[in-house]
Amino acid sequence: xxxxxxxxxxxxxxxxxxxxxxxxxxxxxxxxxxxxxxxxxxxxxxxxxxxxxxxxxxxxxxxxxxxxxxxxxxxxxxxxxxxxxxxxxxxxxxxxxxxxxxxxxxxxxxxxxxxxxxxxxxxxxxxxxxxxxxxxxxxxxxxxxxxxxxxxxxxxxxxxxxxxxxxxxxxxxxxxxxxxxxxxxxxxxxxxxxxxxxxxxxxxxxxxxxxxxxxxxxxxxxxxxxxxxxxxxxxxxxxxxxxxxxxxxxxxxxxxxxxxxxxxxxxxxxxxxxxxxxxxxxxxxxxxxxxxxxxxxxxxxxxxxxxxxxxxxxxxxxxxxxxxxxxxxxxxxxxxxxxxxxxxxxxxxxxxxxxxxxxxxxxxxxxxxxxxxxxxxxxxxxxxxxxxxxxxxxxxxxxxxxxxxxxxxxxxx
Numbered sequence: 095x096x097x098x099x100x101x102x103x104x105x106x107x108x109x110x111x112x113x114x115x116x117x118x119x120x121x122x123x124x125x126x127x128x129x130x131x132x133x134x135x136x137x138x139x140x141x142x143x144x145x146x147x148x149x150x151x152x153x154x155x156x157x158x159x160x161x162x163x164x165x166x167x168x169x170x171x172x173x174x175x176x177x178x179x180x181x182x183x184x185x186x187x188x189x190x191x192x193x194x195x196x197x198x199x200x201x202x203x204x205x206x207x208x209x210x211x212x213x214x215x216x217x218x219x220x221x222x223x224x225x226x227x228x229x230x231x232x233x234x235x236x237x238x239x240x241x242x243x244x245x246x247x248x249x250x251x252x253x254x255x256x257x258x259x260x261x262x263x264x265x266x267x268x269x270x271x272x273x274x275x276x277x278x279x280x281x282x283x284x285x286x287x288x289x290x291x292x293x294x295x296x297x298x299x300x301x302x303x304x305x306x307x308x309x310x311x312x313x314x315x316x317x318x319x320x321x322x323x324x325x326x327x328x329x330x331x332x333x334x335x336x337x338x339x340x341x342x343x344x345x346x347x348x349x350x351x352x353x354x355x356x357x358x359x360x361x362x363x364x365x366x367x368x369x370x371x372x373x374x375x376x377x378x379x380x381x382x383x384x385x386x387x388x389x390x391x392x393x394x395x396x397x398x399x400x401x402x403x404x405x406x407x408x409x410x411x412x413x414x415x416x417x418x419x420x421x422x423x424x425x426x427x428x429x430x431x432x433x434x435x436x437x438x439x440x441x442x443x444x445x446x447x448x449x450x451x452x453x454x455x456x457x458x459x460x461x462x463x464x465x466x467x468x469x470x471x472x473x474x475x476x477x478x479x480x481x482x483x484x485x486x487x488x489x490x491x492x493x494x495x496x497x498x499x500x501x502x503x504x505x506x507x
Contacts, residue, residue, distance in 0.1 A: 098418075100182065101175060108182050114140075115190025120469075123191040126322035127472055131272075131314055134194065134322070141198040142229040177359065177424040181366040185417075188370025192476040193322030195367060200224070202270050203360060203484075204232035204283040207299060210356045211342045220281055220301055231273030231280040234356075235265035235328055243489045245285065245354075246294040250330065252286035252340075259300055259340065261286055261308070261333040269483070271326025272311045280304045283341060284330065299341035308333030319475035359427055361437040361484055365420040365444035368480035369413065372448040375455035375473045376409050382459060405458060409451050416444040435497035442490035445481030452477040 100108070122134045187195035201208070201224045208220050224230055241247040250263025261284060265271075274280035282302045289296035302309055313327040337344070383390075383406070390403055399407070419440035426433035452474040456463035463470045481487045496506050 098421075100178070104175060104179050104182055107179065108186055111183060111186035112189070115186050119187070119190030119194050122194060123469060123472065124466075126191065126193055126197075130316060130321040131324050132322075133197065137194055138197075138199060138229055141200075145198075145200060146225050173425070174428045177362065177427040178421060181362055181420055181424040184363050184366035185370040185373070188367035189374045190370070191322070192367055192371050192473075192479075193320040195370075196269060196320055196323035197273075199229035199231055199273070199278070202232035202274065203234035203356070204274060204281055204301075206360050207234055207283045207341065207356045208232075208281075208301065210359060211299070212301075213342060216301065216338075216341070223279060227279065230278040231270040233268050233270045233274035233280070233282045233326075235268045235271065235282050235284045237267045238264060239266055243486055246297065248285055248287055248297055249290075250284065250286040251290075252284075252288050252298060252300055254288070254337070255334070257337045258334045259337060261300060261302070261330045261335065264327065264329050266327045267315065267483075268326045268328055270324060271328050272314060272324045275302075275304060275309055275311055275326070275328060278304060282309065282328065298344075300335055301339045301341060302330075302333060302335055303339075306333055306335060318478065319472070320479055355434075357484060358423075358432075358434050358437040361441040361490070362420050362423040362427070364480055364484045365416065365423075365440040368444040368448040368477065369417055369420060371473050371477045371480070372409075372413050372416070372444075372451040375452045375470060375477075376406075376413060378468065378470060379406065379409070379455045379458055382462075402458065405454055409454060412447040412451060416440065416447045419443050435494055438485070438490040438493040438497075441485060442487050442494060445487040445490075448477040448480050 118137060118140065122137060126132070126134055184195070187198075201221060205221055205224060208216055212220070224232070236245055236248075238249060241249065248263075250261065250265065252259045252261050263286060265284065268274075268282070270280075271282065274282050281304060284300050284302050285297060286300060287296045288298050308331050310329050310331070311326045312329050315325040315327070317325060383402075388402070390406055391399065392407075394403075396404070419436070423433050423436035423440045426436055452470070456470050456474050459468070459470060462468060465471070485493075492506065496502070499506065
């Protein structure tokens with residue numbers, strides 16, 4: 095029997111987070127959008143204390159080495175729920191406000207990389223800090239002025255110098271970059287090449303601690319949406335880090351592939367954020383139509399439905415289809431099943447769905463939807479990024495095609 099029911103514990107968490115999102119995040123959503131990069135102390139402190147109480151594993155990072163669940167011979171394999179729980183959590187926080195969700199203190203994508211590809215010693219050394227002290231942020235620095243979707247074209251270099259690495263280069267569009275590099279005791283995971291001639295095989299990741307000399311935030315981007323979240327440009331000039339800060343085992347040659355696997359866990363979370371924004375937009379349209387006395391006639395033949403009814407029902411269908419793909423990818427991660435194709439599929443599908451759903455919500459409400467009286471126009475702006483970051487929709491569609499056709503990178507570009 096196929097089960098689509100969430101465990102009671104996650105249902106209760108979802109209910110609690112929905113109250114938090116509606117009571118705190120929605121209250122600050124417009125202010126945070128109007129005051130770009132300004133932190134909401136009430137939200138920052140609340141979420142930092144909550145994160146410390148629940149443990150960093152809720153946010154995709156843990157300072158403890160993962161061990162397989164103990165089970166007797168012949169018993170079915172025990173499947174965890176961490177990734178499903180995280181997908182549900184992110185959807186509720188995205189429903190509240192995507193910008194504030196991305197601005198909250200957490201290990202972030204950098205912490206997720208350490209959790210996925212770091213050694214036990216690195217996980218203990220770098221992630222334990224996210225459960226103590228003052229608010230902290232983590233970040234991942236990949237994109238460069240001349241390198242976007244093709245991460246193999248990275249030009250930032252890391253050169254071995256005795257018991258250190260010296261990093262030089264420029265990174266842009268680093269989510270939470272300022273918080274991680276300058277405003278807290280955080281960390282930035284930087285992608286750099288140790289051998290340009292080796293191509294992708296020469297790319298490694300390095301953990302750069304907060305306030306490391308040679309790492310400097312040079313710019314904060316002014317963005318269309320998610321304006322509460324800082325998006326930074328960072329320059330590395332003779333930035334020296336310890337040899338042990340290379341992510342994972344330095345002797346393992348598949349470093350690039352190992353860090354890329356981080357996205358198999360985080361892309362469903364991006365999809366979860368998109369689901370929250372899309373759901374918020376759909377629910378607002380449904381509320382406004384109900385207040386206007388407009389009812390949806392379910393069960394009526396499609397050719398007898400109004401254009402408005404067809405649009406709303408398609409919004410509902412796109413949202414549900416995207417959620418099922420996201421939950422499947424998350425469940426596979428919890429079950430220890432390789433989910434590279436499913437992670438990219440849910441990210442690509444949800445990125446397209448949220449763009450269409452939020453634009454349709456504004457369109458259906460006409461001038462009211464386009465005005466600042468409602469949050470619909472903000473959600474449309476916030477939504478688009480989900481089709482762009484952590485692999486564009488086109489890149490993720492390409493990954494899905496390669497997996498279905500069993501083609502390599504050189505065979506299908």
